[in-house]
Amino acid sequence: MADERNLPHFEPSLIDYTILADGLRFYTNNGYPYHEVPWVVRPEAVNVTLPPGAEATRNQYGDLVGSGEQSLIELMMRGEHIQKACCITPCFRLEPAYDDLHHGYFMKLELFDTQAT
Numbered sequence: 001m002a003d004e005r006n007l008p009h010f011e012p013s014l015i016d017y018t019i020l021a022d023g024l025r026f027y028t029n030n031g032y033p034y035h036e037v038p039w040v041v042r043p044e045a046v047n048v049t050l051p052p053g054a055e056a057t058r059n060q061y062g063d064l065v066g067s068g069e070q071s072l073i074e075l076m077m078r079g080e081h082i083q084k085a086c087c088i089t090p091c092f093r094l095e096p097a098y099d100d101l102h103h104g105y106f107m108k109l110e111l112f113d114t115q116a117t
Contacts, residue, residue, distance in 0.1 A: 015107050020088055023109045032086040032111055037071030039089055040064055045074040057092040057104075064092040068110025085112045 028034050046056045046063040049070055056063040065071050068087040076082055088109050095102040 020107060020109050024088060027086045027111060032084055035085045035087045037068060037087045037089060038074055041070055041074035045077055046070050055094050057094055065089055066091050066093055068108065069112055072112045083114045086110065
């Protein structure tokens with residue numbers, strides 16, 4: 001059983017999935033193919049994007065993604081060739097403090113482009 005003292009405590013806000021759907025429609029119509037992606041990935045897919053000193057949220061299966069970028073990196077590590085993509089994932093974050101702007105998790109539409117500068 002999880003130690004409740006270590007769980008982030010905040011009131012999650014209602015997710016407006018229509019905003020995510022509208023964004024998905026916009027970006028897929030503008031050159032970002034949609035990918036279904038894993039929400040749990042190997043540590044190597046997460047570690048390349050973590051800032052110094054940050055830790056991933058883990059469970060018994062692997063690391064919970066902190067961004068869709070990590071999910072897409074996982075697919076690339078599995079051999080998929082992805083240059084440009086969008087995906088929708090939860091983002092799990094271990095923050096030093098939780099408030100109105102810093103949550104332990106949220107949903108996000110991620111854009112990914114290996115050619116971006």
